[in-house]
Amino acid sequence: MxxxxxxxxxxxxxxxxxxxxxxxxxxxxxxxxxxxxxxxxxxxxxxxxxxxxxxxxxxxxxxxxxxxxxxxxxxxxxxxxxxxxxxxxxxxxxxxxxxxxxxxxxxxxxxxxxxxxxxxxxxxxxxxxxxxxxxxxxxxxxxxxxxxxxxxxxxxxxxxxxxxxxxxxxxxxxxxxxxxxxxxxxxxxxxxxxxxxxxxxxxxxxxxxxADEPAGVNPRILSRLTEKGFGQRRKMLRQSLKGMDGAIDACEALGIDPTRRAETVSVAEWVALARALSASA
Missing domain, CATH: 3.40.50.150 (Vaccinia Virus protein VP39)
Structure with missing residues (x-):
């Protein structure tokens, strides 16, 4: 009151x-x-x-x-x-x-x-x-x-x-x-x-x-992924993410075309990428 x-x-x-x-x-x-x-x-x-x-x-x-x-x-x-x-x-x-x-x-x-x-x-x-x-x-x-x-x-x-x-x-x-x-x-x-x-x-x-947290995702890895991806917005993922070990392989395994740019990747796709990298970390 x-x-x-x-x-x-x-x-x-x-x-x-x-x-x-x-x-x-x-x-x-x-x-x-x-x-x-x-x-x-x-x-x-x-x-x-x-x-x-x-x-x-x-x-x-x-x-x-x-x-x-x-x-x-x-x-x-x-x-x-x-x-x-x-x-x-x-x-x-x-x-x-x-x-x-x-x-x-x-x-x-x-x-x-x-x-x-x-x-x-x-x-x-x-x-x-x-x-x-x-x-x-x-x-x-x-x-x-x-x-x-x-x-x-x-x-x-x-x-x-x-x-x-x-x-x-x-x-x-x-x-x-x-x-x-x-x-x-x-x-x-x-x-x-x-x-x-x-x-x-x-x-x-x-x-x-x-909200509920998606399982199997390390928040630090998601943060690093997005920092790299959106840090070079005009570049394709294969360029912007090449500094993260396994990121390009994970894109291909998940069916995320590495020629896409960061702003076309949905929140769910970023989470899936982070989950894949978290599993191998």
Missing amino acids: PTQPLHPLPPLREAVKAHGLSASKALGQNFLFDEQLLDRIAAIPGNLDEELVFEVGPGPGGLTRACLRAGAQVIAVERDDRAMPLLAELSDAFPNKLQVLADDALNIDVNAVTGGRPYHIIANLPYNVGTLLFTRWLEPAAWPPQWKSLTLMFQQEVAERIVAPVGSNAYGRLAVLAQWRCNVKIAMKVHRSAFTPPPKVMSAIVHLTP
Whole structure:
């Protein structure tokens, strides 16, 4: 059920103004002040009452507020010292509900800081590290992962790459890594005018939940395969995959023509290739 703060909080825009906080271009920040929109984002994973949420880059805490109002316990990692007073006010307003880690998200082992509890990741990801964090969360050796869902805001172009079907212009490595063992969808598009300052591009929120993992596949081998295959998109598989022992033989054994290019190879075919190489590893 919705949770009320211990004491009234000023509107987010007023709180940011009072603290003299502005979005940092160097940190890839763009602030969202529309609290109804933020509540809609926090609702995407479903009921958050008593759930644990890990948030990256809360900035002034707009999305953090929404998650706390939804009843979640939040662990947030923030590298911008300027945001700490605002986040401290949130922590005071929602006692024992918010833990803030003053660090870079790239340094954080989320499974460790969440203490073994299942959790949701909800984040308006900084554009400059979003894809790197995303691929890291997609590649745990153990499956299903400790996270229950990912609700992540990206540039719309990146979001479309994550959900892209085979053969489309946007289809590539991100699509394969996201779709081979996750349910993936674009949950919401966010107009650039919703942000302060407005970014140059539109944004979209991608929602992922774990699906069944195909048997017999080493995630590291699939990751290497797609890195090589899509790293040289214009080349045929016989060229782009020749650096991986057994890859071309596996293509031929599976009936995947090695003169094809990576963007024509379906997620299921990439998985079959990775399975064949995993068996011989």
